[in-house]
Amino acid sequence: MIGSSRHLEARDPDLAFSLFPFNVEALINKAERQFAGRASTAELDALVRQAKRLLAFSAGDARLYSLIGEAQRRSGESKPAFQAFERSLALSRTERLALQRVLLQDVENGKPADALERVDALFRRWPEQITAYAPLVSQTFAAPGSYDLLIGRMETAPPWRTTLISRLAANPATLQFSARLVQDLAAGASQPRPGEISNVLNGLINAGQYSLAYRTFLMTLSPKEQGVTGHVHDGRFQLVPSGRPFDWQIRNHPGVMFSSYATDAGKMDKGLTITFLQAPVRGLWVRQLLRLPAGRYSLSMRASAVEVALPKGLSWRIRCVRSNRRLVRLPATEGTYQDIDLSADLTVSPENCPLQVLELETRAIAESWNDRYRGSISFDDIRVVERSS
Structure with missing residues (x-):
């Protein structure tokens, strides 16, 4: 029983x-x-x-x-x-x-x-x-x-x-x-x-x-972290990205290697370096959320490159998160160069753009081995600053 x-x-x-x-x-x-x-x-x-x-x-x-x-x-x-x-x-x-x-x-x-x-x-x-x-x-x-x-x-x-x-x-x-x-x-x-x-x-x-x-x-x-913040947080990539919103979010990508001062301090003295491994590049994920009040701004950075080929382009852009409206696009150039200044102006509207995202993109819609990226490119001192009226 x-x-x-x-x-x-x-x-x-x-x-x-x-x-x-x-x-x-x-x-x-x-x-x-x-x-x-x-x-x-x-x-x-x-x-x-x-x-x-x-x-x-x-x-x-x-x-x-x-x-x-x-x-x-x-x-x-x-x-x-x-x-x-x-x-x-x-x-x-x-x-x-x-x-x-x-x-x-x-x-x-x-x-x-x-x-x-x-x-x-x-x-x-x-x-x-x-x-x-x-x-x-x-x-x-x-x-x-x-x-x-x-x-x-x-x-x-x-x-x-x-x-x-x-x-x-x-x-x-x-x-x-x-x-x-x-x-x-x-x-x-x-x-x-x-x-x-x-x-x-x-x-x-x-x-x-x-x-x-x-x-x-x-x-x-x-x-x-407080020492490197601004409209763009840690624009020189001095710290390892935390992945939190409003900090850098960088995901691994096939055919691409990322390195920065924070991760390779013994080898580098500046910014974020992207090395392309002779492969097509689509859907990069290098981004940071921004909280820019309505106003007039300038996006600027320094870029260096070694024999970089960008068949479908490589650009930084800022867009509104809610409406997906692009505010600015700042393209990089191919070739070899050292510490060139890139900049572009943008205006944040007081309507329907309370949150923005700064991100790196290519124009590739599909991955084609005819469009292979090669060489390396570095970005340093990325800033968004207010412009006077």
Whole structure:
């Protein structure tokens, strides 16, 4: 009978429990099914009696106390229910149901310090619960006093921090709270991780909150990064690109090698060098998001090349992200040359162009081996500066 009960405890917990009324797993599964439906008062009372009887043989099983507490809570017996939940947590501080119920009670009773301890335990043991409870975190810890508690805990880099920030950034209702978190982490002792910043920036950009996204980018820069920023961030490629929005994003491409001062400091003294390996080039991904206010600007850079052949051209362009309207195109030239100045003017309209992208492109529509790129070309000191009227 015991073996049959164990075999059936997940599939048919009622039958399993009737075959062996000391099967705790069967009772737990039976209770979960009844809680998921609309258990009657009689059914809830029966669960309490059955769980109390099993406590005589499994006194250390915290789940039984949670079962009792949940059945009593659903029956309107709040005080004994939370006594049972507390007893459950005394046996196991990460018992999920008890932890969830006591967490909500701490929030309702205005006990943020206690709630934070419950959140920490819940997210460490049950990380799949972060998505469901992320909105509660933003609501509970938004006030100044409780917010300081949360930031203090997040500065210790708990294992759930990155996931929580990601879930907050993915929800429009909690997006601004996630930006506040990474900004304040950057101002404190524990710098946010690049992935945490990227999640928040991408969430803000996708939501059309471009000003807050750019402000968050600036406020999360390290001191070294702050020294190379401007309308174009790190226009001399002195730092390894982070890949975050508003920083350089450079993807590997067949037939092309990228190198920069940051990655090959012993070999180079300037900018970004692109070496072409006798192959067609289409769909380059060298880009940076810009946040240029409406106005008149000039895009400029220095270029050097060694026997570079560009059969389908190679140009820098700035376009509006939202409308895809091109603002400026600045082509490179073929051949060999050293430190020539390239520049072109552009105007950013106050209408429908709140975010721009600076990117490198070719005119190739399809890859043809008749259009093979070769040689190398370098770009340095890329800038966008305002022009006087």
